[in-house]
Amino acid sequence: MTKINCDLCGRIAEDLAKAVIEGVTLDVCKDCSKFGKVVSQPIRPGAKEQAKRFQSLQKEEKSETLVENFTELVKKKREAMNLTQKDFAGKINEKETMIHKIETGSFTPPLPLVKKIERLLGIKLTEEYSEAQETVRSSRREGFTLGDFIKVKGK
Ligand SMILES: [Zn+2]
Incomplete structure (x- = not known):
């Protein structure tokens, strides 16, 4: 299995998501993905819930x-x-x-x-x-x- 590092925090993650952060598409772990606009969610159970959480976190981030x-x-x-x-x-x-x-x-x-x-x-x-x-x-x-x-x- 190829290990991939999160482009933001450098952590090795199995479920990297593509997220647009500052206009740049990055492969990020799920912790970091909430700081950008996720363009492709990792396909796994619970992904929907994650997306919901992502939205609410984005709102908080604005403040x-x-x-x-x-x-x-x-x-x-x-x-x-x-x-x-x-x-x-x-x-x-x-x-x-x-x-x-x-x-x-x-x-x-x-x-x-x-x-x-x-x-x-x-x-x-x-x-x-x-x-x-x-x-x-x-x-x-x-x-x-x-x-x-x-x-x-x-x-
Ligand atoms: Zn990360």
Whole structure:
């Protein structure tokens, strides 16, 4: 049997699903698939239920966003832990260049990756925003999606 790694978390999974995340089609494990739009569900019992769960999770995801000083937090905490970008990258199965891009703000990591970074560094990098907060921040954030979020942060 061929083992396949999840494109996002690198975990070996038997039931990879194709999901579109940030406009890129990736083979992801079921944990990561909920962060993107699944284009093909793994064919197995319970897949329907999974799809349902996926939908409800997507809704929740909309209310979660990266904190403003995300890049700074990552860099500081990484350095405090005496990790080089390379060490850090290795621990979360990413390339060193990816960490560099994240820390310089030229790449906004997708939520699954953010979660991995949070776990590794033991810090919180996301915040939930309520509708009230949303109004204060910007009145033009209706229908906010992960894709929009990346555009906003990437400017
Ligand atoms: Zn995964």
